[in-house]
Amino acid sequence: MVLGSGAREHAITKSLSKSKYEKKLFCIGSGHNPGIFKLCHHYSIGDYNDSDFVVNYAKEHNITIVIIGPENPLEMGIADALLKAGVDVIGPRKELAMIESSKTFTRNLQKEFNIPGGPKYCSFSNMNGVEDYINELGEDFVIKYDGLAGGKGVKVFGEHIHSISDGLSFCKDIVSGGGSFLIEEKFIGEEFSLMSFCDGKNIKHMPIVQDHKRAFDGDVGPNTGGMGTYTDSNHSLPFLKNADIEDAKNINKLTLKALKSKTGLDYKGILYGGFIAVKDGVKLIEYNARFGDPEAMNVLSLLKTDLIDVCESMIAGNLDKCNIEFYKKATVCKYAVPTGYPEDPIKNEEVSIDNVSDAECVYYASVDLRNDVLIETGSRTLAFIHVANSIYEAEEYVEKNISNVKGPLFHRSDIGTKEVIDKKTIRMDKLRC
């Protein structure tokens, strides 16, 4: 059973549907996702953050394995409830999911276990000392809300906030809402995602992906859940060095070990490190406790090994014996999102892929099928992915298809283009010399 009904969960379900094993797939989603629905034996619309509902559904349908897609059910302890009921889960327990749900937990873990790649940081739950700490970091600071905020909890100086007083107001808003936050040193470089399958002790890495958080072409505009991603055929990225990837792999490996030492619990699921390659190495920006979205579409389209074998190895704790292979191809994924997204998205409008020549490249996200009409529900709507020999070939194909979607949607046309990737490579070379 898959929990969640976005494009990431569509990608997970599609990958499971290709398994050689006899199986029945189930899903609990928040709306009617026609892509997932088509692949499932039974699809239920309900609250996947409600442990009683999820456990009762799992028992009623004799579910053997649950894959938890989004972060909220992980934070709510749905994995713990299912494990208690005897159902195997891909996705960490609540205490381990703090690697995503608490930024302070992650930074403290890094510090306690001497894991490289950490920034200077300080956590606050009131305004005492905030201004002094910001002044100490100068203009290179980032403020992070210490909790899940759907990609909206991070404010980077020079990008989202342009004065110290803007920064202080953001902090005050958090404090007045009863929350806490971190202030960290800001890093300059190129971001990348490294997701790893984990069984508690062993770790196997996926190809490196680059996501694009900003809403508009040229990496401007507000932060989003991620507008598009790519991978390269060598499983690296044109602006990364092998040493960057080895450093990131090492950080994920050390983090898995630290999580076990700290909690005594086995982390079974996906450990997703958000990294940045900087002037002199690699730094960790944040962790997520699940597949990335859109990153899942890229890596699962490349996964050669049966996903059910990978899941069973994570559950059994013998991932070291599971040979996980990915096709040596490039991928590009782009999201079509509603006009006004992310700040004031148009909602409940009809969209259609009738004119899209290759419907197989479409993954359904924030949509609902109402009376046979596809309706966008105000967030990232449809993801378009293609696998090809090069990033540029994949990008052209995705553009051709995404441009034919009908409805009040837009997408980023620059993601994965040669012009933009060349610029990133030049920028990284300059930074390093």
Ligand code: GLY
């Ligand atoms: N791609 C960003 C995320 O999944 O959080």
